[in-house]
Amino acid sequence: MIRTHDAGALRAEHADETVVLAGWVARRRDHGGVVFLDLREASGVVQVVVREDDLAHDLRAEYCIKVTGKVRVRPAGNENPEIPTGAIEVVADEIEVLSEAAPLPFQLDSAADVAEETRLRYRYLDIRRHEMAENLRIRSKATYIAHEIMKDNGFVYVETPYMTRSTPEGARDFLVPVRLQPGHWYALPQSPQLFKQLLMVGGMERYYQLTRCFRDEDLRADRQPEFTQIDLEMSFVDEEDIFRVGEELFSRLLSEVRGVDLPRPFRRMKFAEAMDRFGSDKPDLRFGQEITELTEYFANTEFRVFRNPYVGAVVMPGGASQTRKELDAWQEWAKSRGAKGLAYVLVEEDGSLGGPVAKNLSDEERSGLAEKVGAKPGDAVFFAAGFRTASQELLGAARLEIGKRCNLIDESKWEILWITDMPLFEEGDEPGMWTPVHHPFTAPAVEVEKTFQDDPENAPSRAFDLVLNGYELVSGSIRIHQAEVQQRVFDVIGLSKAEAESKFGFLLEAFKYGPPPHGGLAVGWDRVVMLLAGQNTIREVIAFPKTASGGDPLTGAPTEIPPEQREEAGIDFVPEKDAK
Structure with a gap:
């Protein structure tokens, strides 16, 4: 290792020790022949005192340096209680410049006043800021907790394909051309929905995955074209079993990351009641x-x-x-x-x-x-x-x-609840046309299982959401596992047997071989971490996000591709039957 100690770990008990540190110059202050440097690295910040002018005369913000020196307790009255290392400082004997830094495009300690696009253009600098780095560490900690909970509950981690066929899931797909089969395309998954149901048919019984999903849709503060979700599915369960896993996950996340204890079981509210009282299926109860x-x-x-x-x-x-x-x-x-x-x-x-x-x-x-x-x-x-x-x-x-x-929202509160009994269908673009509220594999409520097709407008489902402080964080349901019920759902949404076979044939065929009753949920992980970190947009908790318009200022994506690459990929290929 280049360094002997982490800068942020130094305390008074290290006084008189000679240490070797490495990091970035976060700040420089010159005082009558003495230079004070704030040395920053992943563990924190420590003050370095430089008495020899030739050691520090070229140093400026974000130079990457190595410092050899002795730790000493700060003189009385010079302590800094704002930082963990505020009781000590390091007196430099030697400074080595590991790499120089060009003039900065923005000052890291005043990034709040910088345009977001500039921060994203220089994201590698933005991540050096304490707040941004802390957001990513919170994300990492939360992810470790989630994996631990899934393991403790007997879930098997299975990776599902990123390149699959296009299936209707409510948003537009991102498509990938297939070079060796001109005119054919993969679709990036909007969710692993079909694959996780196939895993239940395969007898895995408890599956989960921290997975990337892709949706080509209009963007908002809490939306990205590529996003992360925790996806899980369970066999031989009802809603209560799924609720228990979800409640354990969120109770531990809030407790271990934010020190908030949530009473269990979580509050429940039917969809109709939420709409009547709050005008929303994700009510903010604060x-x-x-x-x-x-x-x-x-x-x-x-x-x-x-x-x-x-x-x-x-x-x-x-x-x-x-x-x-x-x-x-x-x-x-x-x-x-x-x-x-x-x-x-x-x-x-x-x-x-x-x-x-x-x-x-x-x-x-x-x-x-x-x-x-x-x-x-x-x-x-x-x-x-x-x-x-x-x-x-x-x-x-x-x-x-x-x-x-009116400043009515109590920002210190954490109000979480399940929204249950969600509608099975909603009216489509034309009167009398129906579309699934969740997806076409959501089971109807038990009491309408035999009759939902007679009154689609008022048919409840076995779908549910988990809402925290007005944000939908979880969407889940008990799935249909009976072919006859599934066909009646397809009939209501106007999907013929031929169309169903074309779009979902591989799933429907699998359902001929003893599918178990099953259900599951998906957790919007970016949004969860956003709330845990106290941020207002998910871009603040993603290392390299897209802008609100879907662009990437850092890499310049999306970009045009040259004609030869278009030809090689078969992007402009027209099948003979379509050529005129």
């Missing part, structure tokens, strides 16, 4: 402001806007003090989400109602409205009216926005 349904309250209203299948409201504490400009901005906010607007009333200090909606209500409707929704003088009440799901989702988004603007 604050109140629940939605109030007013459909019956306005059943006989003369106000045309409220004569709809659903009317609901959410209260904004103190919202009546907003200016007209601020209230108008809410309308633009609603329109940006695809709604026509967001109706509101203002509760005046005397309890009367103001705002444009109030004058359209009857005296009876006005007199009881504030009490009905739990509003107090000085509050604003926002309404949504229309179809149930769309209106609830708008109110759910408004609730979250109110929580942020």
Whole structure:
């Protein structure tokens, strides 16, 4: 080893020892012939004192150096309690420059003010920052914990293919051309769903994998085109067995990484209740402001806007003090989400109602409205009216926005719950067309197993999600293992036997050979680590992420490829039957 000690491990008990350290110059301070260097490496930072000017005169930030010197206790009054090594310093006898550093594109100690694209362009420098390095260490620690839990619960680690055939899973595939078979393409997996079910048919009984998945979809703060998930599947189980494994995983992660003890079993809430109360299937329970349904309250209203299948409201504490400009901005906010607007009333200090909606209500409707929704003088009440799901989702988004603007969210809390009894189907792009909410292999709820095809709109499933602080972290279900039930699901979503055979033939054939009852879940690992690290986007916990537009400023990907490479890969190949 080049060094004898880790810089961050030095303490007062090392005083008078001669040490050899190696790392980067994090900071340089010159004081009347004495130079102080903060030497940084993976274990931490230590102060190096340089008295000989010729030892340090060329050094600047991010030079990689080797320091030989003696540890001493800092003079009284010069201690730095902010760092673990703050009681000591190293007096340099010799400094060797291992490599020089060009002028930095940004200062590492002020990276918060640097454009994200610049940080990603020089990610190798960004990772030297304590916060970024700590994020990756948290990810590593969490991953070790997850592997340990899976091992303790008897799971077998199996790697599934990255190059497979395209199957419909709700997003577009990334495709890979096959050079030796022009016109043929592999697809990168959106999830290992089919393979893990095949492993259950194969008798593995308990499989898991920390795997990469790929989805060609629009990006958001918590989305990447390539992402990591913990994938697991179990045979001969019901939901309770899967819940127990999920709860052990998250209890230990929160306990060992954040020191938070979660009460078990986790809270459960049915999908319909979550939508009714919070307007979301991933409710943030760290604050109140629940939605109030007013459909019956306005059943006989003369106000045309409220004569709809659903009317609901959410209260904004103190919202009546907003200016007209601020209230108008809410309308633009609603329109940006695809709604026509967001109706509101203002509760005046005397309890009367103001705002444009109030004058359209009857005296009876006005007199009881504030009490009905739990509003107090000085509050604003926002309404949504229309179809149930769309209106609830708008109110759910408004609730979250109110929580942020009014500082209602208790950031110290960790609220986790299972969302159960999720719908089996949702309406597709055309009326009467149905698509799976989860995927087409999700089992219907036991009580509708024989009849779900007669009323797809109201058929519950055996699917579930795990939600933490308003983020969906886990999606799972009990799977269909009976060919007859599977075919009826295909019938509902309009997938003919021929199409099913073309898309899923290898799975359906395997199901002829005694498939066991099975189920499982997938954990969005990037999102989990984001919350454990206290970050706002998953890009902060991924070593080399893509930007929001899907690009990679570091390598320049994606790039064009030269014509000769296109030809060799067969990208532009047109089969004879399609050639005209």
